[in-house]
Amino acid sequence: MRLRDLGEFGLLGSLGLFGRELAPGWVGPGDDAAVLPAPGRPLLLTTDQLVEDVHFRRRTTSAWDLGYKCVAANASDVAAMGGRPLAFTLCLAAPGDLPVEWVTELFAGLDEGARSLGCSLVGGDTSSAPVVVLSVALLGVAPAAGPVLRSGARPGDDLYVSGNPGESALGLRLLEAGADLGEERLQALVSRHLRPEPRLALAAALGDAGLATSLIDVSDGLLQDLGHVLRASGVGAELWVERLPVSSSLTEVSQTLGAVPLHLVLAGGEDYELLFTAPPERRGAVFGAAREACTPLRRIGRVFGEPGLRLTQRGEAVPLPGALGFDHFPAGS
Ligand code: ADP
Ligand code: MG
Secondary structure, eight states: OOHHHHOHHHHHHHTTOTTOOOOTTOBOBTBSSEEEOOSSSOEEEEEEEEEBTTTBOTTTSOHHHHHHHHHHHHHHHHHTTTOEEEEEEEEEEEOTTSOHHHHHHHHHHHHHHHHHHTOEEEEEEEEEOSSOEEEEEEEEEOOTTOOOOGGGOOTTOEEEEESOTTHHHHHHHHHHTTOOOOSHHHHHHHHHHHSOOOOHHHHHHHHHTTOOSEEEEESSOHHHHHHHHHHHHTOEEEEEGGGSOOOHHHHHHHHHTTOOHHHHHHHOOOOOEEEEEEOGGGHHHHHHHHHHTTOOEEEEEEEESSOEEEEEETTEEEOOOSOOSOOSSOTTO
16 A cells, blocks of 8 residues: 555554644644643644745745745644744755755745744754755644634634634745736735745634634645634534635636636635634634734634534535645556
8 A cells, every 4th residue: 555545644543643642731632733731831842844845946936935834834833722932943845956046045934934923943954855855843832721722613613713724825826827917916926825924813812811712824725724623523414605805806816717716715725814713702802813913814614513614605514625634645647
C-alpha cells in the first residue's frame, strides 16, 4: 500500500496519533496546536512546512512573501486556540544553486512577519535539499480562559466565520493563470493569498473572554475544517449558504476565471480565517469582540446534536460540493 491509497488524513488516522492518552491538561496531535501545561498560562506549540512545488512555486511567489507567510500560517494555528504567538524557529533546506539574495529576501519577509505578528525568531537549522523546504515551529501562550479546542462545539451553538474565505484561493488562481494584475481589486485578492493576516486580535478576544466553545482556522477549506470541528465535538451542523460572506469582487473575478464563487468560499484553502462556535446567549459579546478587533464576522449556521453537515439555502437543502478541501495524498494521484 502507498501513501496515496490512504490519503493525508487516512495516513494520520492509521498511525494512531489522535487517540493517544496524554497527562491531564496536555493536548497532542489532532488540534491546531498542542497544549503544554506550564507555570502560569499553558503554552501552545505548532509546526507547519512549506515545500517548493507543493505549497508554492518560486516562479509565482517571492522569497519575501514566503518568509512572511510561513510565520503567518503558524501564528494562525496559535490564533486557532485563542492564543498569542511568542517565538518560532525556522528550519531551511535548499538546493546549493539557490541565489543567496533569495535567502536574504526570505529572512526580510520572515522578520516583517515576526514584527507585525508580535513574535521572535529564536533559532533553527539549515540543510541542503533538492527543493526549498521551510519548516517553522512556533510557540504561543494560551488565552486567559484556557485554550479553545476543536472539540467543544455543543448542540444549539451559533456557527461563525471571519473575513472572506475563498479570496485566497482566487488570488492563487489569478497568479497561476498569469493574469494581468493592473486592477487594484485583483492585487487585493493576490495579496490575500501571498500575505494572509491571521486573525490574532479576534482570537485573543474570544479566548480571553471564554466566548468560543470551539475554534479552528480555515486552512484546508471551510467545509473540510468545519468537518474537523464537528467530528472532534461529536455534533453536526446546518450551514446557511445565503449567510456566507461572498464579496462582489470574489463573485465578479471568479466568473472571469470560470470558477464557481460558492465553491471557492466553501473549499478554497489558505484563508487563515477563524471558524468557531459560541452559545447564542453570547451573540452580542461575540459581535462586540469582532467590532473591537476590527474583524468582519458572519453568523453562518447552527450546531445540532445529530451528526453530519447539512447545507441549506433559505431553508431548502443544497447538495454538498464534491471536493471539500485539500489533501496531500489524494486518492488516484
Ligand atoms: P493545520 O491545518 O491546523 O495546520 P494539519 O491538518 O496540518 O493542521 O494537522 C492536523 C493535526 O495533525 C495537527 O494536530 C497536527 O499536529 C497533526 N499532525 C499532522 N502531521 C503529523 C505528524 N506527521 N506527526 C504528528 N502529528 C501530526
Ligand atoms: Mg489550523
